[in-house]
Amino acid sequence: MCLLARASVLALKCASASSFGPESCVSWFERAFLRSSERGLCFGFLRLSEYSCARACFWVADLKLRVVGSSKAFCARASFEFGLDNTSNTLIFNTPNTLTIALYLYSLLHLLSSTAATTPPYTPTDYFLLNCGSSSNAMSQDGRSWDGDATPKFSPSNIGTTSSPSTATEQDSSVPGIPFLTARIFTSKFTYTFPVSSGPKFIRLYFYPANYSNFDGSKSYFSVTAANYTLLSNFSAFLTVSALVPRQSSLVKEYILNVRDTQKLDIAFNPSPNSYAFINGIEVVSIPNNFYIKGDRIPFLGIQQPVYIQQSAYFDNNTALETLYRLNVGGNDVSVNDDTGMYRTWHQDYVYIYGAAIGLVPHLEVPIRYTNETPNYTAPATVYTTARTMGQDPNINLRYNLTWIFTVDSGFWYLARLHFCEFQPEVTKENERIFSVYMNNQTADQEVDVIHLSGGNGIPVFKDYVLSVPPVDGLQSKVDLWLAMHPNVNSKPVYADAILNGLEIFKLNQSNGSLAGPNPEYVPLPSKQNSKMMLLVFAIAGGVIGGVFLISVIGFLIFRHRRRVRDSGASVVKSKSTKTNASSLPSEGLCRRFSLAEIQSMTNNFDDELVIGSGGFGKVYKGLIDGEETTVAIKRLNSMSKQGAHEFWTEIEMLSKLRHNNLVSLIGYCEEGDEMILVYEYIENGTLANHLYEINTSGNICHISWEQRLNICIGVARGLDYLHTSTQQGVIHRDMKTTNILLDKAWVAKISDFGLCKMGITSDFGTHVSTDIKGTFGYLDPEYFMTRRLTKKSDVYAFGVVLFEVLCGRPAVNMRLEEEQCSLALWAQHCIKKKKLGQIIDPSMRDQISPLCLTVFTKVANKCLNNNPNGRPTMADVVVSLECALAAQDQQGYTSRC
Known part of the structure; x- marks a missing residue:
């Protein structure tokens, strides 16, 4: 006897997001009625709670359900199978028991929602995949179909005489066969032409620098141009791959270009002299208009300038970009098929985390509600449902920065897009989590409140910033770009924490249309012995990461109990x-x-x-x-x-x-x-003293520019401010001097030598620490020297001496000078009083300093040397003043408000 059961289920049918908007939709399984006469089995009404669709609004439609089986099968089977009949839109399954039917309904719900979620919200108008060196179409591992380039569809008619197809002599098992197995080799200029519509495009170039027949991959150098932009110049894929971290055998270079009304896109490969060019694959994908290049003003990342100084840059469709980093922060890699229709790859961020404090990585499968400002193709929902936060302990959070480091080319402007979304249930209102964002020693945002920016929990938002990475000594080189986040508790938020969900970093073309940077230095493969050690390290790292994940989950569960910020400050x-x-x-x-x-x-x-x-x-x-x-x-x-x-x-x-x-x-x-x-x-550029007045091994003083000196001073001031304010007590360095200020290869200042550090006072009745006198003559606070009362203002005094060393290019104490000039602090104060400061300015700087900048700089330096500690500024005040000095230097002619 056959068991027949019927169920009429109201399902969700996707409607166009453009027609209905990304709104929350309440849907019902109005009736899921299953009846079995033999088992007396009945499911009544099931309600699906509010279902927020991130990509579209859903309507209710019918889905027919058919149950087939027998009493014998019913009793014998403990599992069930189901399949979708595409011709009749009917789900068919064999019925087992009550539990599995319940599981089926649960799975059906997830099937419906996930089916809708996998529909890309954006469909590109132009989409080309070219498998270079191949004469036929082929399917890649990700299921995408690639065209061979042997036909004249995209290639010139003389392709057979101006280039040659080739296959890699050895194929690394980690490298996908399509499009990396074959390559097109050029010994002279060669141009591909793609018929495209106008508008912005992704161009992705695929390189596998292996050895090809008669061609050594390590000896290939060439340039690539497209749409009047230079994408690569004398480029070596071999050197570039050797420097990748983690180590890879292939790479993809991604660019964003705007195609005007020419209706075609030319991509040209030009070998360097006595060399050759090659390409394995080319991808061209349309991008929504005004998405990355929005044609409006974008704030400069950085300094808190006076309000009358413009802090934004204008980028129009004449700007080209190179994608350097696209990260799913706190989450796993996101493949091209899981992107929003533009076939972007999102990588994990753990490789770029700086230091041991990596924070927590919460993850919740919550509905993401996109908006007109952040449309559903901005980033996949998985980017916004994962994140990296600082941790569950506010005391620890207030003592460190959550920091990432990226390698970039100096001499370019960069666009940084930070993706935010508050998805944790504890953060639903404004002023619950507020944090500051810093990039390359500059303040990008003093107060980021994601709920305030987005409008609510589960609503994504992104912010763009532009920063300049100047050339080092006038030359392009590989340098570090820092991104750091720190809690801002000025408004007393509920949680002392920061959050980041996603990050994209782009290089902007120079005025000559070039995006090309220098090749990195060759990094040899590790020896077999080192390779074994690396395997061990990776194995250990895998265990650590797993442990961190478990700790993250536990930490998240106790989030609300242990991360409250006390009104009295962090203990x-x-x-x-x-x-x-x-x-x-x-x-x-x-x-x-x-x-x-x-x-x-x-x-x-x-x-x-x-x-x-x-x-x-x-x-x-x-x-x-x-x-x-x-x-x-x-x-x-x-x-x-x-x-x-x-x-x-x-x-x-x-x-x-x-x-x-x-x-x-x-x-x-x-x-x-x-x-x-x-x-x-290891800090590459030594001490600040080395570059101000000490003689190097060549017998010369390594002078640095005035603007570099200003940025170094700002960095040191920020470091001291962090020491003084990162804990309730604060930390007093007690030995601040130019020989304890180190400069890395990007000229970022690093305070060193903490052996004499002292914790500040915590008592409400005390303002100082009584201690033995330690430090360096020339930098000692006079009151500390006389009374042994050590305060944070003792560091401020020493930093004032450092400022005058920077300005004057001489040490704090020089016993070879006349008595009144021996002490730089006393001599500088004397010259300011007599209005003779020009006499002691470093001669190499006199023509570099604007008058307004000099006024602001000497004013704050002189305040730091006030004999009365109460008359000295805090380090936070010093930071602001120095930033004003830098603004005045950059904007001559403005009246200072500092």
Whole structure:
């Protein structure tokens, strides 16, 4: 006897988003009535709660359901199968038992919603996939069909005489066959022509720099132009691939160009002299108008200039972009098929996270409600339902920056698009999570409140910023671009936290239409021994990442219980004792411990040839770690040094708790026998003093420009402000001087040497710490020297001396000068009072400083040297003043309001 059951189910039918808008739709399974006479099985009314569709509004339609089976099958089967009959729109399944029918209905709901969700919200008007070097069509692993380029559809008619198809002699198993297996080789200029509509396009160039018949992949250098733009110049795919992190064998270069009314797009490949060009694949995809290049003003990333100074740039359709990074922050890779119709790839962000504090990665499958300002093709919903936040502890969050580092080419402007969406149920109102955004030592946004920007929970929003990365010494080079986020608790938000869901970084073309940057230096493959070590490292890293994910889930569950910001400010764990035992450190797990044997190996047994500096602590050596992939600075305590175990452990404790772009990063330490050694990140350009007045090995002073000096001062000021305000007590550096300011390869300032640091006072009745006098003459606060009362304003005084060193190009103390000139602080104050400051300005700077900038700069420097600490500004005030000085330098002729 057959069991017959019928169900009439109201399903969801997708309607056009353009017609109805991305609104929330209430839908019902009005009736899912299943009846079995043999089993007495009945499902009544089922309601699907409010269903927010991220891509379209849904209407209700009929879906016929047929149940087939027998009593024998009904009793025997413990699982069920279902399939979709495309010809009749009928779902057919074999019925098992009550549980599986319930599971079926649950699965049906998800099937309907996921089917709708996979429909791309954008359909490109132009879409071409060209498999170069192939004579036939082929299907790639992602299911896309590629045309061969042997036909004259996109290629010139003389393709057979001006180029040659070739196949890679060896195919890396990690590289997809299509389009990377074949290539088109050119020994002279060759042009592909695509018939396209007008408007913006993605151009993606696929390269696999392998060896092809009679062609060595490492010897290929060529240029690529398109639509009057230079995309690549003397480009080496081999060198570029060798420097990729993580290591890859192939790469895709993505560009955004606007095609005018010519109705065609020419992409030309031109080999460099005595070389050849090649290409494996070309992709051309249309982009919605006014999406990336919106034709309106975009705010400059950076300094808080006076309101009358314009802080925006105008980009129109004449601007070309190169995509450098597109990240699904806190989430997994998003493939081209899971994008919104433009076939973009979104990568994980963990490779670019800086430091040990990587935050948490919450993830919730919540409906995303797109808006007219953030349409449904902006980014996939999965980008907005994953994120990286700082963590569940406000005390920790307020002591570090959530930071990413990216390699870019200097000498270009960059567009950074940050994607935000508050999807955690705890954050639904304004002023619940507010944070600051910094890029390359500049303030992008002082207060970002995602709920305020978007209008509610589950509503995505993005913000664009433009920043300049100037050339280094007038030359293009590879430099670091920093993105950092930090809680802003000025308005006392509920949570001391920051959030980022997605990130895109684009390079903008120069005035000559070029997007081409220099080739990176060749990075050789690791040896077999190192390869085995890397496998071990990746295995360990996989376990760590899994652990972090578990911790993230746990942390998210206790989100509302442990992340409340106290009105009284963030409390601080009391300083640990200075025992020479790593387990006593609060930084355990954040700071790496090296053996003495490892240190000796890094330094070639402390070879003096590797010494790069020395100080009161001891000698500093240059070394390599992690299979000689990472350069570090190794500071070894001299047994004769006045500094000892206390300073050693103080520095470890401080740098393990504090993270900031303008503080040097501690990688690890060694404490074995009588040896006490610190291992830092290697800072390429040495100390600020080296570039102001100290003689280098060539017998010259390495002068830096005035604008560079201003930016360095701003960076140091921000670092000191972070020390003073990142904890309730605050941290007093106590030894601020130009030799403790390091400059990395991008000339970003890093405060170093934290051995004399002191925690500030926490008592409501105290304003200072009584302590022995320590520091460097020439920088000592007069009141601290006389009374032993140490305050944050002692650092301010020392920084005032640094400012005058920067301006005058001379050390804080010079005993070879006349008595009244020995102390720079006293001499500078005397010259300001007598209005003779011009006499002591660095001669190499006199023609570089605008009068208004000089006035603002000397005003704040002089305030820092006030004998009365109460008359000195805070470091936050100093930052603002220096930013005004930089604005005045850039905008001559404006009246200062600072």
